[in-house]
Amino acid sequence: MTHNRWSLPLAVTALCLLVLFLIAFTAGQRGIPVEDGGEFLTVARLGGIDHPPGLPLLSLCARLSWILFGSEGLRVLFAFVAASALILITGKRTISALVFLSGILLLPSVAGRLLIWDAYGFLFLIYAVAYFRKPPFSLEGGFLLGLALAIHPQGIFLVVLFEFKRSSILQFFCGLLLGLSLYLALPVYSASGAIVDWGSTGSVGNFIRQVSAGGYREVYGGRMWGISYAVLLRHLGALWRIVWPVLLLPLTAGAIQLFRRNRKLLIKLEILFVLDLLFVTIINPMAAGTTQTAILSLFVILVLAAEGMNSIYNWRRIAGVIAAGAVLAAGVLQWSPLPDQENEIVEYFAPAPFESVFFLSNNDRLYGGWVLKYAEDRRPDIVLLSTGNFSGWFERMATWFNPDVDLSKGVLDVGDFSMSREELAGRLMNAAIADNPGRQFFTDF
DSSP, X not given: OOOOTTOSOHHHHHHHHHHHHHHHHHTSOOSSOSTTHHHHHHHHHXXXXXXXXXXXXXXXXXXXXXXXXXXXXXXXXXXXXXXXXXXXXXXXXXXXXXXXXXXXXXXXXXXXXHTSSSSHHHHHHHHHHHHHHOOBTTHHHHHHHHHHHTTXXXXXXXXXXXXXXXXXXXXXXXXXXXXXXXXXXXXXXXHTTOSEETTOTTSHHHHHHHHTTHHHHHHHGGGOSSOOHHHHHHHHHHHHHHHTTTTHHHHHXXXXXXXXXXXXXXXXXXXXXXXXXXXXXXXXXXXXXXXXXXXXXXXXXXXXXXXXXXXXXHHOHHHHHHHHHHHHHHHHHHOOOOOOOHHHHHHHHTTSOTTOEEEEOOHXXXXXXXXXXXXXXXXXXXXXXXXXXXXXXXXXXXHHHOTTOOOOOOHHHHOOTTSOHHHHHHHHHHHHHHHOTTSOEEEOO
């Protein structure tokens, strides 16, 4: 395995990066995204905090992307992140490598994880940086780990890629604190009156609850901490869709290459693969089989595939070109746009009378409404509330834009905290309807 990853001129690397960026931008998200993409776009437009654990690096970058590029900012940001990560995990700057990476970007299982507006593309990039740099357990390693944890809890596994030569525990913890200091953006945002303020992290208790994702454990705790056969099958099925059909050969060749020449790296990749499986099946089984999981497994697969493509190319160049061409052909033939729910969202809200209020249980519909109202200013009159979130910040966000809406009734006005979440939600919705007789209310359940 070559270690001189910049053996070709920097201009060639820049050209490869530009080509991959243009492909990623062209294939990127359009319209109104599903899942959490609408939340990220709203944070980009308004500023503020993302859902627990807060994702400060992503929220700050998203806001900067809007400032620089407007409504196209997230497409630019995620295209650059994906292109940069792929450049880092391949060791050659050849036409064959460029063709291979171009095809990778178009494969649905890859694009759905790297180009969709979520935390996973950023996490993949930090792992690619660590793979490229092989940081020691010192200042650099600590800083990268802190940045990874400022993106997603799975960033903790980044230590698997560290080298333990020239280690310095003191420097490591200094770097870790420096990277984790991004979390200070959360209380600063809260204190400054950020509109999107998940958890209102102005107090120590709320801050700890936010960064530890306490709300998730309260809602989904019953589904966690156990390995389900169905969840495991969904996860393995997602991995097979990534590998089959065109990545199986380079993946196998890469594993053989590392077994012969760099077993230490192969073991590290195997550990990451297993840790990812355990995280999905035990901690996040709700999303198993979707594009919101298997990001570390995708990283392992692409690293091995890149190593395999290099070995095939070194063995016989024409074979490397053919293998790369097969990946590109598969990407072109299988490519499909990332999910865009714009038509569904517009049709859902279009018939609503002026100044209607919606209680929404479906997050795709809720965040899609956020895009329509907050990011695109297409229905500024409607009020969007969630049946699962009656936090003070959520209601302040609604009344910030529609100050005449009366949402003053709280839990203690309609009941107490001994009641079930469902009963309290029903009572709070009924109180809002009673306090706003001039508005029409709608629900999606």
